[in-house]
Amino acid sequence: MHAAPFAFHAARDLKDALEVLDMSPGAAVLAGGLSLIPELRSRRRRAALLVDINNVPGLDGVTALAGRPGGPRPVLRIGCAARQADVLAVAARHPGHALLAAALRTMGTALVRQRGTLAGAVAQAAPELQMSALCSVLDIRVTVRRAADTHDRAARELFAEAGPGPGELVTAVEVPGCRSGEGWAFLRAGRRTFGAHLGGVAVRLDLRPDGRCRGARIAPFVAGHDGAALAEAGASLCSGPVDAPAVRRAADLAARTVRTRSDALASADYRRHLVRVLVRRALVQAVDRTRGPSGEVVS
Template sequence: MYTTPFDYHRASSIDDALKMLADNPDAKLLAGGHSLIPTMKLRLAAPSALIDISALDELRGIRVDGDTLILGAGVTHAELVYDKTVAEYAPLLPDTARWVGDPMVRNRGTIGGVIAHADPAADYPASLLALGAQFKLKSAGGERVVGVDDYFMGMFQTALKEGEIVTEIHIPRQLGKGAYEKFRHPASHYAIVGVAVVASPEGVKIAMTGAGPKAMRLDKVEEAIGTDLSEENIQKATADVVDAGSLLGDRFASEEYRAHLAGVLTRRALMRVR
């Protein structure tokens, strides 16, 4: 299917993109385009203009500030897989990025695009929840930082306001092991269920994606595990991870099957970080 007619603009800077957004509120930002273009072809989205930000150096780059890893929103999935700084400061991210799409998607798609789109079956939201990430958002009026717990609000819903752009992702240094486990749809490679775990001396943080309108922390399992990562305790804590009635059921998987997958994948991830 063909898209509806639209104008195309290539931004020369973040400020240039923000000005274009202010002048045309119906416009959409284009980075990798792997979520936006298919929805436009199906006419589920019909922006009057696309603002291409894929070539902006301001949105690229990986650096460290103290104990915080800072990712530009334009960093690709492939960069996260192979970058040595990311592997040192947040090893959960490369483990997650390997699961994203296929080689073409990983080489073109960006972490900022995933965050802005907020697909409930995307991989990063679970891992960013477990890592305690923060997002820098910029508009013509200034900048603000929003924590991951407050950013993802629902299915394709975020704390982004009109005229704002995700510019950076800030991640505290990961103190301990991390693992991401996923049962994916065979065609789209999106998560039917995905589970991210970070284990540190203080305990574990566990988050799940694909099973509801947004990624969610598995607080009950975190409390049950505590700092005891023995196989016996993991088996006990993951026997009933989540109530099936609180999960999404669709043509890909029922609520009950997603609840079963949540237990299996949480168990696998926890066994990997022992």
């Protein structure tokens, strides 16, 4: 099947792109095109106009920034045309962005990562894919621009609204990393390279020097769940030691509170069991990553 007819506009600069999008609310933005092109060809999506931003200068940068005020969390600011492979290359060089790098390595093949954009994966707002969990665990923010205004917002809000609104363009993604001493884990089940997986989970864990938990974020990405962090499971770890009983309690809470659905790959019950297993394993990995060579918790 071929795409329905559409007009094409190659934007000269960002102002040009925003003005065209503002005048054409039904327009689609072309950057990587890994999700857009298949949707157009299968006619699951129709667009009267395609706005190509690939030649707009200044949208493909990946910049490492100092942490936000109040905490030394490293930050990557990523332009909307930056390819996933370029983001991965930068994240892999910074220990604070190891969680982002681990997730990116599971996003398709090397060839796919050379074409796909990270901003596109966020703007796609697919809760069953990796970026939904990372948005919740890392507090990722996006810069959204229209012809008349610019605003920053939590990337999680895009998932509630199924992506940017008419005339809006996600021009940058800001990804905080993990502080020194924080533990993290990213696990995914299944061998599929493209599309939905059986399921997965991202975890960020902050322990005090005495081993007690300051805070925990646990977010699964699985069919049926919206990608949000499981607040009850994370809260169950706080203020106490993250020992084997605490890990089991958190994993059981995660399985009880996560929303799952059945499809051709797995049943809803299987996915709930999978979340329990992955959360337990991820928390063990995250605790291990908080410990230095001597076995002491790194503060």
